[in-house]
Amino acid sequence: MQLTTRTRYALRALVYLGQRYGRGAVQLREIAKKEGISEKYLEQIFYRLRRASIVKTKKGPGGGYELGDNPATIKLIDILSAVGESLAPVFCVADNKTARCPRSKNCPARPYWEKLKEVIEEFFNNHTLADIGKNAKKKG
Amino acid sequence: MQLTTRTRYALRALVYLGQRYGRGAVQLREIAKKEGISEKYLEQIFYRLRRASIVKTKKGPGGGYELGDNPATIKLIDILSAVGESLAPVFCVADNKTARCPRSKNCPARPYWEKLKEVIEEFFNNHTLADIGKNAKKKG
DNA sequence: ATAATAGTCTACTGAAAAAGTAGGATATTG
DNA sequence: CAATATCCTACTTTTTCAGTAGACTATTAT
Numbered sequence: 001m002q003l004t005t006r007t008r009y010a011l012r013a014l015v016y017l018g019q020r021y022g023r024g025a026v027q028l029r030e031i032a033k034k035e036g037i038s039e040k041y042l043e044q045i046f047y048r049l050r051r052a053s054i055v056k057t058k059k060g061p062g063g064g065y066e067l068g069d070n071p072a073t074i075k076l077i078d079i080l081s082a083v084g085e086s087l088a089p090v091f092c093v094a095d096n097k098t099a100r101c102p103r104s105k106n107c108p109a110r111p112y113w114e115k116l117k118e119v120i121e122e123f124f125n126n127h128t129l130a131d132i133g134k135n136a137k138k139k140g
Numbered sequence: 141m142q143l144t145t146r147t148r149y150a151l152r153a154l155v156y157l158g159q160r161y162g163r164g165a166v167q168l169r170e171i172a173k174k175e176g177i178s179e180k181y182l183e184q185i186f187y188r189l190r191r192a193s194i195v196k197t198k199k200g201p202g203g204g205y206e207l208g209d210n211p212a213t214i215k216l217i218d219i220l221s222a223v224g225e226s227l228a229p230v231f232c233v234a235d236n237k238t239a240r241c242p243r244s245k246n247c248p249a250r251p252y253w254e255k256l257k258e259v260i261e262e263f264f265n266n267h268t269l270a271d272i273g274k275n276a277k278k279k280g
Numbered sequence: 281a282t283a284a285t286a287g288t289c290t291a292c293t294g295a296a297a298a299a300g301t302a303g304g305a306t307a308t309t310g
Numbered sequence: 311c312a313a314t315a316t317c318c319t320a321c322t323t324t325t326t327c328a329g330t331a332g333a334c335t336a337t338t339a340t
Contacts, residue, residue: 001141001260003229027315031291033271041300046170047317050280054192062315089143108275109302110153135248145328165285179331196300200337201285 007085009037010045011132014079017055018071018133023056025064045083052082072130080124087120089113147179147225150185151272157195158273165197165204167237177226181199192222211273217264227260229253 013031017074020026032039034036046065051057054074055065080087088094092101093113104110153171160166168186172179186205189195194214195205207214218229228234232241233253244250 001143001227001229003141004297008249011176015248029315037279038300040302043316044300044318047244050317057316058308059306059316060310062309063307065314068322085141087141087175089141090148091142096147106277107149108155110273111275112200116260119259119263119331120256121261132248132252135165135251144326165286169286171301180331183287184289184329194338197287198337199285199287199335203286203336204339205287265338 001089003080003085004083005082006045006083006098007107009035009042010049010083010131011076011080013037013070014049014054014067014129015133015136017065017067018129019136021067021071025062025066027064031065038072048083052078054079067129070130071133072128074129075125076127076129076132077121077124079129084127087117089116089120093117100140123128141202143225144223146185146223147220149175149182150189150223151216151217151269152205153177154187154189154194154211154214154269155273155276157207157211158269159276161207161211165202166178167204168189171205188252189219190231192218194219194222203274212268212270214269215265216267216272219269221268227257227264228246229256229260233257245246262277 008049012035016031016035017026028043029039031037032042035042044059049067050057053068055064056066056068071111086094090109090113092104092107092110103105145146152175156175157166158170164260168183169179171177172182175182183265186195190197190205196208197203204262219225226234228250232244232247232250241247
């Protein structure tokens, strides 16, 4: 029941950007360095964040990343979705139900998994990047 | 955020035993066969369940497993604990905090992880084996 | 007694997923 | 047009999960 490092790194990086919201683009290199995350790995993560419009970018010299919106309006669930984190406790209640369980019709546990999934989703739906950010020490 | 097959198999097997509660021991072979789970793997799972007193056993011919208590009194959280499923969304809020995060002191996300963990634990604490069992078709 | 049965326990192996790396392509600035 | 910084795909390594193997112990029925 653990979140992947991709998700955790994404959140850390985004909190970092949140602290600098409205002050222009920040280079990936800086974030990676300050947060102690592999630059290449973080690059990959930001690729997903950008496709989901969580961040917007500017290429070339002086370029970098910045939040696509105010931290207070960015829900955690959208970040998790962007990096591909599934919140389903079992695959059979995942959004992409490609691998359908043959037992699902008679599965006595299924309603509970659905419920648990809702509870978890609700959690991430009710918190924003700003919520986390306000606990962070502002530095720089 | 997925539960392991160990957990799911354990639940399925225990629901099976729950349907036969009070009617003597059931052989592992039978459960494995009916549930389509590897006998050896299930054996390993029951080893943990027994150590946690979720099930009790009888060795030798005519032996087998049966629930250690009434299904209605067996909380899901105890089953999950028995098979070693962690409900912590990140390792730093796990019960065994062996691998301590160096950032944990200033981690802005941590209070949220603690909260999420509580929510998930609450879920499994508030449901019993009987809850799941009552959705199961009784057969035999 | 003892042979057959059924669970006990540890260690190992294979498979899958997660974590991280590599490198060329593309766009932008000065 | 050269330097910079992101874009994108594919690959490798590491870790965890899933499953297997096999020798051991207790119990029952004969």
